[in-house]
Amino acid sequence: MAEENLVEIRGLHFARGEHVVLDGIDLHVPRGAVVAVMGASGGGKTTLLNLVAGSLQGQRGQVLVAGKDTTSLTRAELYRLRQQMGMLFQHSALFTDLSAFENVAFPLRRHFRLPESLLQKLVLMKLEAVGLRGAAQLMPAELSGGMARRVALARAVIMDPLLILYDEPFTGLDPISVGIIASLIRRLNDALGASSILVSHDVKETFAIADYGYILGGGKVIAEGSPDALRSSKSPMAQQFLQGSPEGPVPFHYPAATTFAQDLGLQVNK
Amino acid sequence: MNEFFIPRLGHVVWESVPRLGAATRLLLGGLGAVGNRHFSFRQWLREVYGLGVLSLALMIVAALFTGMVLGFQGYYALVRFGATSALGTLIALSLLRELGPVLTALLFAGRAGSALTAEIGSMKATEQLAAMEMMAVNPLAWVVAPRLWGGIFAVPILCVIFDLVGIFGGYLVSVPVLGVDGGTFWAQMQSNVTLSGDILNGLLKALCFGLIVTWIAVWQGFSAKPTAEGVGAATTRSVVMASLAVLGLDFILTALLF
Numbered sequence: 001m002a003e004e005n006l007v008e009i010r011g012l013h014f015a016r017g018e019h020v021v022l023d024g025i026d027l028h029v030p031r032g033a034v035v036a037v038m039g040a041s042g043g044g045k046t047t048l049l050n051l052v053a054g055s056l057q058g059q060r061g062q063v064l065v066a067g068k069d070t071t072s073l074t075r076a077e078l079y080r081l082r083q084q085m086g087m088l089f090q091h092s093a094l095f096t097d098l099s100a101f102e103n104v105a106f107p108l109r110r111h112f113r114l115p116e117s118l119l120q121k122l123v124l125m126k127l128e129a130v131g132l133r134g135a136a137q138l139m140p141a142e143l144s145g146g147m148a149r150r151v152a153l154a155r156a157v158i159m160d161p162l163l164i165l166y167d168e169p170f171t172g173l174d175p176i177s178v179g180i181i182a183s184l185i186r187r188l189n190d191a192l193g194a195s196s197i198l199v200s201h202d203v204k205e206t207f208a209i210a211d212y213g214y215i216l217g218g219g220k221v222i223a224e225g226s227p228d229a230l231r232s233s234k235s236p237m238a239q240q241f242l243q244g245s246p247e248g249p250v251p252f253h254y255p256a257a258t259t260f261a262q263d264l265g266l267q268v269n270k
Numbered sequence: 271m272n273e274f275f276i277p278r279l280g281h282v283v284w285e286s287v288p289r290l291g292a293a294t295r296l297l298l299g300g301l302g303a304v305g306n307r308h309f310s311f312r313q314w315l316r317e318v319y320g321l322g323v324l325s326l327a328l329m330i331v332a333a334l335f336t337g338m339v340l341g342f343q344g345y346y347a348l349v350r351f352g353a354t355s356a357l358g359t360l361i362a363l364s365l366l367r368e369l370g371p372v373l374t375a376l377l378f379a380g381r382a383g384s385a386l387t388a389e390i391g392s393m394k395a396t397e398q399l400a401a402m403e404m405m406a407v408n409p410l411a412w413v414v415a416p417r418l419w420g421g422i423f424a425v426p427i428l429c430v431i432f433d434l435v436g437i438f439g440g441y442l443v444s445v446p447v448l449g450v451d452g453g454t455f456w457a458q459m460q461s462n463v464t465l466s467g468d469i470l471n472g473l474l475k476a477l478c479f480g481l482i483v484t485w486i487a488v489w490q491g492f493s494a495k496p497t498a499e500g501v502g503a504a505t506t507r508s509v510v511m512a513s514l515a516v517l518g519l520d521f522i523l524t525a526l527l528f
């Protein structure tokens with residue numbers, strides 16, 4: 001338990017066929033910190049989380065979680081490591097055939113044989129923490145988007161994980177829910193003594209709760225630092241992302257093999 | 271047939287090898303996962319009940335009609351030879367050896383198999399399977415194994431029900447309607463139908479069909495494209511593939527067990 005960083009990523013390279021998604025990423029998550037990973041859609045943020053969780057494997061480089069390289073673990077070892085991880089999926093991913101209560105109870109029921117009264121207490125504690133004890137018996141279809149996200153959050157932390165992964169937890173929520181989720185992420189991280197990786201492109205909310213941030217672009221880390229340092233970053237790519245301007249080094253056009261004029265048949269062949 | 275036929279056929283076969291490999295791994299992994307600590311007997315029981323009950327009403331209606339039609343058609347053939355006393359035997363043998371297992375499996379594929387594919391496909395599309403993996407619960411044990419074993423168990427039970435209801439339907443037409451002697455109907459059937467040769471033969475078929483239909487359904491769900499459209503397409507594919515597989519396998523089994 002001596003390492004200072006819970007997650008260490010070194011020179012990570014990941015490609016899908018020809019398409020290079022991550023091209024030599026270095027990233028670390030100190031114990032107790034909330035680390036933000038930002039970047040444009042399709043920039044490989046979800047891929048990065050899957051690499052940390054060991055559901056994908058990079059072609060080069062290392063991903064160390066609590067000192068273990070997730071690429072070299074057997075399935076059983078990986079599952080043991082995952083019992084110490086929680087993940088909040090982009091679309092909540094609640095089990096549609098189980099109530100909110102049973103969704104949160106699911107990991108406990110699968111991994112431990114607890115007396116029902118104890119299980120009840122543990123689950124209600126987590127539901128209370130996300131403010132949804134009253135909604136325990138509702139089915140996922142009866143929950144609003146923000147409530148579903150909070151139930152999923154309670155489920156992600158039910159095993160008191162060391163590491164919590166958040167995949168765009170603010171997307172598609174109203175401003176009030178965004179604020180609630182943001183403060184929950186910080187509070188749960190500190191209360192559990194966990195570390196968090198927060199993937200998002202919501203600059204304002206993310207900077208309000210993160211200790212450190214990385215901005216990805218073109219498969220590389222284009223800027224990193226504390227929120228303040230990032231705001232005053234000189235990198236034009238980072239500035240374009242933070243200000244959300246369409247003009248800048250990040251191209252608006254998807255690369256095409258032919259020019260626009262050629263596609264329109266305007267080029268005269270000689 | 272043009273000159274590209276052979277290379278294209280080769281290509282199709284070559285392309286399907288890895289997919290077949292993945293499907294086989296899913297089957298073996300799923301069947302083997304009964305030993306996994308995340309396999310739940312309760313979950314299996316729920317599947318047997320769910321899959322069985324889903325198709326039960328359909329089975330009963332279909333079996334009744336099938337049996338009644340067999341009564342008419344059998345009578346039509348046998349009356350020419352003055353052998354209508356064998357009508358009960360004919361109906362029972364047709365159902366037990368052939369129509370029971372095959373029709374049960376086809377109806378099961380259309381009703382329960384399609385529902386299974388749609389369920390697993392949408393679990394995939396909404397990241398429920400990925401979430402399960404992240405919670406260190408193996409979907410092979412929690413999702414696949416109970417369904418595979420559920421199907422293997424449910425189809426033979428449904429087949430027995432189909433056979434019984436079908437024979438009853440045949441009786442309704444033969445005895446009260448067509449005037450065959452009731453005593454002869456049952457007595458002939460009893461003395462000519464054998465346990466191992468006919469009844470177990472049919473149940474063995476039903477078992478194999480249950481396995482293959484459920485396997486295809488689960489596999490199609492797992493390999494569905496994770497979109498609403500992809501799940502719909504997988505559901506259709508599941509029913510078409512399973513129906514063809516049942517008919518093909520039926521030929522092989524019949525030839526082997528003849």
Ligand SMILES: Nc1ncnc2c1ncn2[C@@H]1O[C@H](COP(=O)(O)OP(=O)(O)O)[C@@H](O)[C@H]1O
Nearest residue numbers: 016019021039040041042043044045046047048
């Ligand atoms: N299952 C997949 N198959 C093929 N390509 C994928 C798949 N998932 C993601 N990609 C591609 O990988 C890239 C990174 O995707 P992703 O990590 O989801 O980005 P982000 O989460 O940052 O929006 C994208 O270009 C996407 O098209």
Ligand SMILES: [Mg+2]
Nearest residue numbers: 045046047090
């Ligand atoms: Mg993403």
